[in-house]
Amino acid sequence: DADVTQTPRNRITKTGKRIMLECSQTKGHDRMYWYRQDPGLGLRLIYYSFDVKDINKGEISDGYSVSRQAQAKFSLSLESAIPNQTALYFCATSDSDRENYGYTFGSGTRLTVV
Amino acid sequence: DQQVKQNSPSLSVQEGRISILNCDYTNSMFDYFLWYKKYPAEGPTFLISISSIKDKNEDGRFTVFLNKSAKHLSLHIVPSQPGDSAVYFCAANYGGSQGNLIFGKGTKLSVKP
Numbered sequence: 001d002a003d004v005t006q007t008p009r010n011r012i013t014k015t016g017k018r019i020m021l022e023c024s025q026t027k028g029h030d031r032m033y034w035y036r037q038d039p040g041l042g043l044r045l046i047y048y049s050f051d052v053k054d055i056n057k058g059e060i061s062d063g064y065s066v067s068r069q070a071q072a073k074f075s076l077s078l079e080s081a082i083p084n085q086t087a088l089y090f091c092a093t094s095d096s097d098r099e100n101y102g103y104t105f106g107s108g109t110r111l112t113v114v
Numbered sequence: 115d116q117q118v119k120q121n122s123p124s125l126s127v128q129e130g131r132i133s134i135l136n137c138d139y140t141n142s143m144f145d146y147f148l149w150y151k152k153y154p155a156e157g158p159t160f161l162i163s164i165s166s167i168k169d170k171n172e173d174g175r176f177t178v179f180l181n182k183s184a185k186h187l188s189l190h191i192v193p194s195q196p197g198d199s200a201v202y203f204c205a206a207n208y209g210g211s212q213g214n215l216i217f218g219k220g221t222k223l224s225v226k227p
Contacts, residue, residue, distance in 0.1 A: 004157070033214070040123070042219035043158070043203060058214070090157050102148060103215060105157030 003027045006091050006106035013081050013113055021076045021109050023091030032074035033092040033103065034058075034066060043090065049074055050096070081113040117141045118206050120218035127225050133191040135221050137204030140185065144206040148215065149178060149189050152201045161202070162189070194225045 004025045013019050023032065034046040045058030047066040055066060063085060065077045078085055088110050092103040119138045127133045137147075145166040150158035164171040164178045164187065171178050177190045191198055204218040 035217075040219060042120075043217040045214060048214060092157075102160040102163065103150075103158075105150075105159070107155070107157050 002107065004091055004093055004104050004106035006089075006109050008109060009107065010110045011112070013111070015082055015113055017081050019078045019081055019111070021078075021089055021091075021111070023074045023076070023106060025072050025074075025091075025093045025104075027093050027095070027104055028071075029093035029095045029104070030071065031094045031096060032068065033094070034064075034074070034076045035090045035092060036060070036087040037090060037108075038087050046076065046089075078111075078113075081111075083113045086111060086113050115140070116218075117144075118204055118216050118218040120202075120204055120221050122221050123219070124222040124224070127194045127223065129196055129225055129227050130193045133189075133194045133198065133223055133225065135189040135191075135202050135204075135223065137187050137189075137218055138185060139187075139206050141206070141208065141216075142185065143208040144216075146207045147178070147180060147187050148205045148207075149176075150203040150205060150217075152203065152220070158203055191223075194223075196225050196227050199223055199225045 007022045033048045035043045044060050049068045052068050067075050088108050090108050091106040094103045148163040149161040151161045152158040162173050162176050164180050180187045201220045201222045203220045205215040207215050
């Protein structure tokens, strides 16, 4: 089983619909992140969480919300999807232990908003 | 304002030759740098890192060089193999921050047989 699992892998949704992307991890990491990747723009941070009670906005949080249901679960919601939210979304985890620093990414969710 | 810049969107190299991927940064507070590799339909995977107290770190065919005065780092792959064809992201972080990595836009490396 993958260390960081994202569901669904692919999703097509209509403009205005609410959609949730889910992420779960077995790494035991305390920190979790949501990024989106767009061609030519690299990885941009949407939201991050350093523990269950800690939620922080990233670079591009408008139009998104998150929920950290447990240490191992971090979900991303698009309250009312719009076409420019079509992108590849990645969940990542990291350990606050600096010696082992580095993110572990999931395989991504390809979201298309039509 | 981009703090981590990868100015070459793509690079093509012949198999067996050296691949050099470059990354520039603007924030002098960055003290830890990483390279990630991404294949299509997969998430990025950690490749190699370097602390600002070093100027070189080597791991097999991969070497990262850091020039703090120039705020520049580079990833060398020797020899390049077709399986190295992927998008490479440079990332940076500074101690004492909330720990978020700042990523560059990536460079797509193609290694031709």
